[in-house]
Amino acid sequence: MDSGQTGGKLSELIKKAISDCELTQAEHDEILAAASEDHVIDSQERALLAQLQELISNGTVKKVR
Numbered sequence: 001m002d003s004g005q006t007g008g009k010l011s012e013l014i015k016k017a018i019s020d021c022e023l024t025q026a027e028h029d030e031i032l033a034a035a036s037e038d039h040v041i042d043s044q045e046r047a048l049l050a051q052l053q054e055l056i057s058n059g060t061v062k063k064v065r
Contacts, residue, residue, distance in 0.1 A: 007045055007048070009037075010045055011048055013030055013031045014048050014049075017061055018055060023063050
């Protein structure tokens with residue numbers, strides 16, 4: 001899978017977490033797996049992960065069990 005495909009998949013997973021304002025451990029694991037699927041975390045993927053982390057930090061997205 002090339003970087004663009006990985007970034008697209010990662011983007012969709014993060015959008016889902018943002019849309020329901022919750023992030024389960026399984027979703028978190030899936031997001032991390034998607035980011036590292038091609039063994040390279042490029043700048044687009046880093047930006048998406050940073051955005052998700054910011055939303056978790058400010059309480060917009062809550063981590064749930």
